[in-house]
Amino acid sequence: MPKIVSIHSFRGGTGKSNITANVAAAIAQTGRRVGIVDTDIQSPGIHALFGFDESRIQHSLNDYLWGRCGIKETAYDVTSILKTNPLSKAKIFLIPSSLKVGEIARVLREGYSVDLLNQGFKELVESLKLDYLMIDTHPGINEETLLSIAISDQLLIILRPDRQDFQGTAVAVDIARKLHVPQLFLVVNRALVAYDFEALRDRIQATYNADVIGIIPNSDDVMQLASSDIFCLRFPNHPFSQEIMKISKHLISH
Amino acid sequence: MSELENTAAQNSDEKTIYTERSLAEIIDLPEGLQAIIQVVMRNREATLAEISEQLNQPQRAVAESLKDLVEQGFLQTITSEQEIYYRLNVIARKSQKLSDQIWNQLE
Numbered sequence: 001m002p003k004i005v006s007i008h009s010f011r012g013g014t015g016k017s018n019i020t021a022n023v024a025a026a027i028a029q030t031g032r033r034v035g036i037v038d039t040d041i042q043s044p045g046i047h048a049l050f051g052f053d054e055s056r057i058q059h060s061l062n063d064y065l066w067g068r069c070g071i072k073e074t075a076y077d078v079t080s081i082l083k084t085n086p087l088s089k090a091k092i093f094l095i096p097s098s099l100k101v102g103e104i105a106r107v108l109r110e111g112y113s114v115d116l117l118n119q120g121f122k123e124l125v126e127s128l129k130l131d132y133l134m135i136d137t138h139p140g141i142n143e144e145t146l147l148s149i150a151i152s153d154q155l156l157i158i159l160r161p162d163r164q165d166f167q168g169t170a171v172a173v174d175i176a177r178k179l180h181v182p183q184l185f186l187v188v189n190r191a192l193v194a195y196d197f198e199a200l201r202d203r204i205q206a207t208y209n210a211d212v213i214g215i216i217p218n219s220d221d222v223m224q225l226a227s228s229d230i231f232c233l234r235f236p237n238h239p240f241s242q243e244i245m246k247i248s249k250h251l252i253s254h
Numbered sequence: 255m256s257e258l259e260n261t262a263a264q265n266s267d268e269k270t271i272y273t274e275r276s277l278a279e280i281i282d283l284p285e286g287l288q289a290i291i292q293v294v295m296r297n298r299e300a301t302l303a304e305i306s307e308q309l310n311q312p313q314r315a316v317a318e319s320l321k322d323l324v325e326q327g328f329l330q331t332i333t334s335e336q337e338i339y340y341r342l343n344v345i346a347r348k349s350q351k352l353s354d355q356i357w358n359q360l361e
Contacts, residue, residue, distance in 0.1 A: 111345045114277055115298070118342065122298050146277040150295050178281055180292060 002125045004133045005251060006152040010168030012139040014158040015189040017046040018222070019244070020136045022232045023156075024092060026248035028082055029233075032131040033091040035075065035124050037061065039117070039148055040138040041107045044097035048227050050078045052096060060098040064120055065112040071095070071120040072127050081230055093128055114147050121151065132251075140168075141175055149176055154183040154251055156213075160190050161200060166207070173208045183254055184210050187247060190218040214247040216240055275327045275344045283328075290319050291328060291342070299332065299339040 007020040028034040038046045059073045075093045084090045137145040159165040176184050201212045219240050232241035293308050294300050306313045323329040330343040
């Protein structure tokens with residue numbers, strides 16, 4: 001049964017897209033077929049982690065939403081980044097959003113049909129035979145993210161150990177509960193290594209009454225890569241990557 | 255198409271007064287109506303029978319709620335091969351109040 005996983009955060013800058021790309025790659029490495037949709041149409045960015053820029057994007061999610069192409073034409077096979085055995089069933093597809101100012105402005109001005117986006121998700125799952133469709137959402141609570149949250153089988157909310165994130169995450173968790181998301185998980189990113197991770201986990205779980213399935217340590221190495229690659233593929237033994245693997249396994253096993 | 259389905263759809267068509275609604279408005283709906291919208295969203299489209307089955311509720315009660323949701327503009331009906339399907343009728347983001355001059359500069 002294919003799963004739809006949305007990755008969300010209340011505030012920007014939590015590392016949401018980086019975690020989405022890394023978790024997607026880790027799941028694909030287990031021989032599964034994974035699609036990633038960048039629904040952060042106002043501030044797209046996940047394509048950079050897969051080495052894409054505007055010149056390589058022939059059709060984007062925006063083109064589909066304006067009826068210029070089918071959803072399948074917006075999906076790019078980026079499996080080569082996995083460097084897996086060619087006989088592996090692993091596949092990873094990226095559906096990027098446009099970086100063109102006019103395209104972003106059009107979405108802001110006119111909105112788009114939620115039904116069409118929903119149809120696109122379904123078509124992607126069916127036509128690409130996906131095991132996982134991962135949706136990288138726009139941060140905050142807005143209309144664009146509500147569909148993704150509402151149709152998700154699993155919702156991953158990313159937060160930093162920061163008071164502003166803590167308060168905002170309470171709102172995101174509340175919305176997810178109102179929308180009856182079947183599985184809600186939390187991931188803490190950029191936790192200072194000096195923290196007591198177990199105490200932090202207990203505190204956050206008690207606050208939100210939700211499972212914390214990963215606490216990712218703050219890492220200069222990740223910063224240095226500057227979103228130019230999928231970190232866990234390049235440095236699989238790094239503590240960041242180990243935590244990503246743990247999160248991926250949790251999503252697969254639930 | 256059952257008489258119940260037909261009546262619900264016809265009544266809705268006659269009384270539709272809203273155009274598209276916004277997704278944010280779904281959160282404010284009563285729990286029962288919200289549950290129906292979620293079934294429709296997760297399936298992308300669904301018949302009365304499918305919704306009733308998934309919610310484990312009698313068709314008559316669900317038909318009433320569907321009629322209400324279509325009238326309020328949250329759902330639309332599509333007829334295909336004698337079946338009435340319910341789909342979302344919402345738009346992500348309503349028209350913005352920013353002046354046309356600014357938008358035109360951005361295009």
